[in-house]
Each structure stands twice: as C-alpha cells, then as structure tokens.
Amino acid sequence: MPGEEWTTADHVGRYLDRADEYPRRAEGESVLGEHVPRDARRILDLGTGDGRVLALLGIDRREMVGVGLDFSEPMLAAARERFAGDERIELVRHDLADPLPALGRFEAVVSSMAIHHLTHERKRSLYGEVFELLEPGGVFANFEHVASPTRRMHVAFFAAIGEPLEDEDPSDLLLDVESQLGWLRELGFDDVDCYWKWLEMALLIGIKPARRG
Numbered sequence: 001m002p003g004e005e006w007t008t009a010d011h012v013g014r015y016l017d018r019a020d021e022y023p024r025r026a027e028g029e030s031v032l033g034e035h036v037p038r039d040a041r042r043i044l045d046l047g048t049g050d051g052r053v054l055a056l057l058g059i060d061r062r063e064m065v066g067v068g069l070d071f072s073e074p075m076l077a078a079a080r081e082r083f084a085g086d087e088r089i090e091l092v093r094h095d096l097a098d099p100l101p102a103l104g105r106f107e108a109v110v111s112s113m114a115i116h117h118l119t120h121e122r123k124r125s126l127y128g129e130v131f132e133l134l135e136p137g138g139v140f141a142n143f144e145h146v147a148s149p150t151r152r153m154h155v156a157f158f159a160a161i162g163e164p165l166e167d168e169d170p171s172d173l174l175l176d177v178e179s180q181l182g183w184l185r186e187l188g189f190d191d192v193d194c195y196w197k198w199l200e201m202a203l204l205i206g207i208k209p210a211r212r213g
C-alpha cells in the first residue's frame with residue numbers, strides 16, 4: 001500500500017516529534033489561515049494527521065465544524081487525543097487513494113503535507129472531487145510538499161530542513177507547482193495561484209466560483 005509507513009507508530013512518532021521544527025512552516029500555515037474565511041463553518045482537512053491544521057483554524061473560528069480524514073490509525077489516535085471533548089471536530093478513517101466518502105458540502109477544504117503521497121493521477125481526480133464538494137465561493141488551500149525543478153535543489157531542501165535525504169518518505173510522489181496549478185484552473189477553480197512558497201513547501205489555493213445572480 002502506498003504510504004504504508006504512515007500506519008506505523010514509529011514513523012508517526014518521528015514525524016510528530018519534529019512537526020514544529022520545519023523551518024518557515026508556521027509562516028506558510030499562517031498564510032493558509034489568512035485565506036480561509038473567519039466565518040467558514042464546515043472545513044474538511046485531507047490527511048489531517050494529528051489535526052494540526054484543524055486546531056490552528058479552530059483558534060479564531062469558534063463556530064467551525066471540522067472534519068479530518070486520514071488512513072493512519074496512530075495519527076487518528078493522536079488527533080482523538082488532541083480533540084478529546086471537542087465536539088466541533090469529527091475524525092474519519094479514509095484512504096485518500098479511494099474516492100472521498102459522502103460528507104456533505106464544505107466552505108473550505110484544506111490539506112497539509114499529505115496529498116503528495118498519492119499518485120499524480122489520484123492527485124488530479126482528488127482535486128476534482130474537492131471542487132464538487134465545495135460550496136460556491138469555497139476555498140481549497142493545499143499546503144504541500146512539492147517537487148524541486150532540479151536534483152540539486154531537492155538535496156538543498158533536505159539540507160535546509162535538517163533531514164538526511166535517506167530519511168525521505170518512501171511514499172513521496174512530489175509534483176511541481178505549475179502542473180498542479182494548471183489542473184486547478186482546468187477544473188474550474190478561480191484565483192488559482194501559489195500564495196506562498198519556500199523551497200519545496202508551497203501553498204496552492206483555488207476558489208470555487210460563486211453562483212452568479
């Protein structure tokens with residue numbers, strides 16, 4: 001199964017131990033937060049992990065109802081612990097390689113460092129499913145690990161985040177920014193752009209057009 005390492009407590013533990021240490025990450029996440037409307041009520045997080053992004057968004061969105069999807073039991077256990085007693089958050093076990101389950105409509109769909117584990121074909125079809133379940137005017141914000149244009153830049157990124165290249169996730173299927181922005185435009189998203197980028201960390205955003213009239 002692609003991404004199988006995420007189902008082990010060891011891999012999950014190593015990631016969570018250093019999740020706050022990635023340079024510039026907080027900056028990218030705060031730009032994501034700026035583009036999710038404060039009054040967004042239903043927010044879906046794809047590959048939620050321990051619920052890091054839902055927790056950040058929930059700080060100044062008291063009315064928000066969040067749904068976090070992930071296929072990793074150890075991650076979901078960490079998310080359950082984080083959100084214990086918080087009825088605003090629902091956690092759903094789901095493999096993103098499969099079509100999204102019926103979850104209703106959302107004002108925002110977010111994702112952080114997760115979709116790059118899917119095949120390119122599935123990334124594109126998932127973006128299409130996201131478009132369908134967004135409300136008109138809704139935002140898709142994908143804070144993502146993207147491909148560098150050259151091997152040298154890829155090596156430099158790993159040096160910059162202080163991780164040996166050998167520790168690269170075996171399931172990483174990195175894709176360049178331009179291809180992904182092109183797909184979002186083809187699918188009908190408006191205002192598509194890379195809103196923030198540092199080396200291989202990028203924030204890709206598109207807005208589903210609002211209904212006219």
Ligand SMILES: C[S@@+](CC[C@H](N)C(=O)[O-])C[C@H]1O[C@@H](n2cnc3c(N)ncnc32)[C@H](O)[C@@H]1O
Pocket residue numbers: 002003006007015019046047048049050051052053069070071072075094095096097111112113114115117118
């Ligand atoms: C780098 S972690 C990011 C977690 C969280 N979004 C964050 O920002 O801290 C990648 C997440 O993607 C999840 N993931 C990877 N492949 C997946 C798949 N096929 N279906 C569902 N979740 C997946 C992993 O279980 C893990 O929680």
